[in-house]
Amino acid sequence: MGLFKAGSMVYKPVKEVDLSRESSEFYLHANVKAPRMAGILVKIFAWFLESRIFGTFLLYILKGNNLIHKLIRDAELEEPPVYNPLHPFEDLKEQDVTCIGSDLTPSEQVKLAVDCLPVSSGKTLNGSDLHFRRWTISDYSRAYSCGEITPLVVAERFLAAVGESSKPPLQMSFFINYDAEDILRQATASTHRYKQGLPISVLDGVPIAIKDEIDCKPYPTTGGTKWLHKRRPCTDDAHCVERLRLCGAILVGKTNMHELGAGTSGINPHYGATRNPYDPSRISGGSSSGSAAAVAAGLCPVALGVDGGGSVRIPASLCGVVGLKPTFGRLPHTGVLPLNWTVGMVGILAGSIEDAFIVYAAMNGELQLHPSPTLPKICFPLLNKTTPINIKLAKSVEWFNDCSDDIRTCCNNALDKLYKRHGWKTVEVTIPEIEAMRLAHYLTIGSECSTSLSSHLQKMNFAELGWDARVALAVYGAFSGKEYIKAQQIRNRQMQFHKNIFSQADVIVTPTTGVTAYSILNDALKTGELDYVNGAALVRYSIAGNFLGLPAVTVPVGYDKTGLPIGLQFIGRPWSEATLIHIAFAMQALCISVYKKPEVFYDLLQKNEVHQEICEAKELNGTRPTSGLNV
Incomplete structure (x- = not known):
């Protein structure tokens, strides 16, 4: 040092x-x-x-x-x-990817992304199999296309669930703002498109929540405050929101967040402490607290956050969901509160890595202001390939082990699973001056x-x-x-240090946080709290992704002794989102059998076996509702 x-x-x-x-x-x-x-x-x-x-x-x-x-x-x-950590683009020659054109519409990009996914049988469902998983974008699309349910019914169930979760005894504080009339209007239009057989994309009718740091009409953008929206009115959708709207997604409101993104707990004295669905007496993490908790609780399969210091990955890990932060500059930042110019990025919180990938595909677009002489390529991972890719993981042992015993054991077990299943080796390195x-x-x-x-x-x-x-x-x-x-x-x-490490390995692997979700104490509810010791433990592994502009993803890999979720993080080379999604997909497949249902969970689809058999029969006859466009 x-x-x-x-x-x-x-x-x-x-x-x-x-x-x-x-x-x-x-x-x-x-x-x-x-x-x-x-x-x-x-x-x-x-x-x-x-x-x-x-x-x-x-x-x-x-x-x-x-x-x-x-x-x-x-x-x-x-x-x-x-x-400014804006990296020049290098052709990484990633394994099993397809690069797409820069002139495609959001819905066309979504279709290509869905075509990269393995065909799902739809048999592993909530309550009907040995393990738990949340409903995915594909599940929603399949249910709508089969006529099992409509976006309008889902919207009505969503509104009922948010209303229930906002009141005693739960008081989960998922949302700062939602507009029932606007949500029902979007859902009615989507229902009409499905009845005509003309959904815009697989995202049509899918509920997606937006962190209240991102512009989304008709809502003010508060940044978790009571005053900022009065001085900076929201006049249009952020670029990322606009692209989701063009895909037919139902934008269901603005999620709660730590005020000004200036903390990691998600305790907001103005709008309430966002509570963890796995244990409502615990924090959900911040600052994208409401987005993570809403996904964990089943209110939507995907939500958007903003990650300036682990603000997507920390709550994703504490709430047991996937969190994806792209490379700095990968997604346009137009329409996001300018709270941190060189460390913040729009990120994605999702119940599965497949859903994070689909929404990442929808939001990707040409970056006209990128200074690099070679614009970054947009590459999608071919997750439907059966031949495994070969990955080398870098691990800084002392840093990796600087966490609770439960986290250390769980994350090392996850790495052992990757090695036994795929033969991925770990290279021990030193990352100085952390x-x-x-x-x-x-x-x-x-x-x-x-x-x-x-x-x-x-x-x-x-x-x-x-x-x-x-x-x-x-x-x-x-x-x-x-x-x-x-x-x-x-x-x-x-x-420079990280560039050297990436010459030896494809990704750096760490736990996502140093501790699991800690308790919400009553004295913090009206004032917020200062807990820099726990805060430092929560951000311990997140900083490189923001400060150095690197892409990163967290995947749930297990639970501590009290049943609170634990996440494992992979940090990649600049522009290597496709490789990170590949790795996260492999990790998810090895851990999904241990996923547990949260204490607070809403099933908006409420599927049954008869309807499932109808959907499977249609797919066997050549109908694949999850394949995207039907126009």
């Missing part, structure tokens, strides 16, 4: 750092020094931070105690800063959030903010230009 000199770090030049397993580079555990605070304590702390007399002094001490001075501000580095990268990312996302909101904050009444968000913004606003530039030098170093 380097040498300490007069209280600061002197980093070795990148070329002198050994990344092998035998490296002398030491793993520095997260040095978080902050007690948990909520209720009156977080109010007092916020008042002190906002005080002109005490605030500056207190913030200086906090940054010093948490090694920001030593590892970032006063550090000596020779690498120049890199301010704690410095975490702090550099925190500096970056905090500085960008503070800057993006600066004009609004000057005019607002701070009483409109939650107390935990007030603390976060006070800390964010204390970062200096010198600290920000040093953080970007750390970014340069880490991009």
Whole structure:
């Protein structure tokens, strides 16, 4: 890592750092020094931070105690800063993929994606087999095409379920906003298309929820606040939402989130704590809390989130669903709140990797502003191929093991399954300076959030903010230009380290979080909470995906001793989404038999055996409702 000199770090030049397993580079555990605070304590702390007399002094001490001075501000580095992790496109020659044209419509891309999937028999259904799985996009499409149910009936069941889950005793707080009239209007139009035999795509009539950080008409975009939508009105759909609407998806409302994305618990003092469907006394994770919990609870097979610091992958892991974060710049970011410009990306939360793939296909489009002379290709994985691909996994052992015993055991067992089934070998490597990268990312996302909101904050009444968000913004606003530039030098170093590791392996494998979902305490419900120790454990493995612009996916692989979900994460080379989906598909297939039904779950299709036999008979006669377009 380097040498300490007069209280600061002197980093070795990148070329002198050994990344092998035998490296002398030491793993520095997260040095978080902050007690948990909520209720009156977080109010007092916020008042002190906002005080002109005490605030500056207190913030200086906090940054010093948490090694920001030593590892970032006063550090000596020779690498120049890199301010934007936009990678040049390289042809990765991925295995078993098909590359598609850039001039296709969203529905055409969805059709090609569905054609890459294996044909499902539809026999493994909720309550009718030995294990649990959620209804998929293909299940919805098949049920609609067979006439078993209509999108309108599903929409009515959805509205009833959201209403029930919002009230005592559950109070799950999945959504900030949903419009029954708009949802029923979309569902009626979709039902009419199916009756005519003209669904737009396999997504037609499928309920999809949108994180309240993404523009989606007719809803305001609050960012989890009570004020931001008043200063930044939503005038149109975000690009990703527009493409889903063009595929016929029913957009069912705006999901709850941690206020301003400034936390990992999903506890929002304005709209309620989003509760974990596996145990409503536990957090769902953040900041895309409502999106993950809504998918886990069966309210929709897919939801959109935004991932700036693990904000898709963390709640996906805690809620037992799939979370996919694409390469930085892969999907257009138009219509997303500009809270963090160089670390945030639209991501996908889904009940299965197949559904994440279909929605990823729908949202992909030509990136006209990409500076690379060679535009990134859009490649889809051929999941219907029977010959397995060959993958090499990189594992940083000390980092991998820096988690709870249950997570470590579960994730190592998952890797053993991959090796026994596919022969995929693991290469042990060292990823240096991980704690410095975490702090550099925190500096970056905090500085960008503070800057993006600066004009609004000057005019607002701070009483409109939650107390935990007030603390976060006070800390964010204390970062200096010198600290920000040093953080970007750390970014340069880490991009070079990871490029070296990807010359040895296809992906880096880690647990998704260091802990499973922890308890929601009553004192946090009205003020939010500050729990930086648990927060650091939750983000421990997420930072590289955001800070370095790398694609990553988390897959549920088991449960801890109390029945809470555990996720395994794969971090890929830039632009290697197809390979990540291949790997996640293989991992899912090996773990699906242990998937458990959440404590809070809604079955919107309520299939029965008679209707299932009708659907299977139609498929045997050559009708495949899941194949996409029928126009």
